[in-house]
Amino acid sequence: MKYAVVSDIHANLPALTAVLEAIAADGAQRIVCLGDMTGYHTQPDACVRLLREANALCVAGNHDRAIIGILPTEGFCPQAQQAVVWSRERLQPGTRDFLASLPLKRSVDGVLVAVHGALHPQVGCEWVRLDDDYKRAQSLDALAVHPSGARVCAFGHTHRPGVWERQAGAIRRVEGDTVTLRPDAWYLVNPGSVGEPRDDDPRASYLLFDPAARSVRFRRVVYDRSPVLAATRAAGLLPPQRLPWLGEPARSRLKKILRRWGLYGVAALQASALFDGVDLQVDLGLVAQGQADAHRQVLQAGREPDLGA
Ligand SMILES: [Fe+2]
Secondary structure, X not given: OOEEEEOOOOOOHHXXXXXXXXXXXXXXXXXXXXOOOOOOOOOHHHHHHHHHHOOOEEOOOHHHHXXXXXXXXXXXXXHHHHHHHHHHHHOOHHHHHHHHHOOOEEEEOOOEEEEOOOOOOOOOOOOOOOOOHHHHXXXXXXXXXXXXXXXXXEOOOOOOOEXXXXXXXXXXXXXXXXXXXXXXXEEEEEOOOOOOOOOXXXXXXXXXXXXXXXXXXXXXXXXXXXXXXHHHHHOOOOOOOOOOOOOOOHHHHHHHHHHHHOOOOHHHHHHHHOOOOOOHHHHOOOOOHHHHHHHHHHHHOOOOOOOOO
């Protein structure tokens, strides 16, 4: 059995449609969805319907639970909170019932454990973020004693693809588009996000897991994001686009370069100064205006900026 693992669709129907077509071409027999089918964008019902039609095995994400009113949105950013309210008012009863029925953890055929955020918490596993080795060790501990006997746990929530391996007590990140799994190790794998990737690659992300071949393969799919972003803006869930003349992939590449240079490094500031009346760091959504103003005041005063602020 070959599995396709998807996560964090976030109501982005064109991204999900493109991914499901790619999965069919890959020949995967079973789809596992790690949650956050809803939130951010405007087609939650259609996304849930497609996944149900594909017989995907799903767990609930923090956005899914917030939208049906069983998780508070205090920890959500303003954009996410707005989308929760918008979706809650429009969600079809059948979608709501489906989301309410979803488990937080799911064992898949004894070869995989699926969660949205993390495996180890008894409460809050849908919103705990596996973003450091301390938390990854806790989830790997939970995997080692999981009754299913699975050696692979798939998680989402961070919107960033990756594989972490624990062998002989040591945890390391395994690089590569295809990873071969060792029989004596335990793994945390993240497929990245279908609808809202946060690794500077705007293509939809998912992974293929083949337990018989002991392999994990990362896949990216190109689709047209423009209609999705236009619909999300029209619904008031995204601010108007700044620098509309700067299309993809140039926009994403420029953001990546600016981050690499350091947002307030000399090169980044010089790049911004090339565009009259434009603040690249703010207009590309890398920092808020207030944060940029504070940093510039520090720079003008001739002191080193506190980049940790
Ligand atoms: Fe998410």
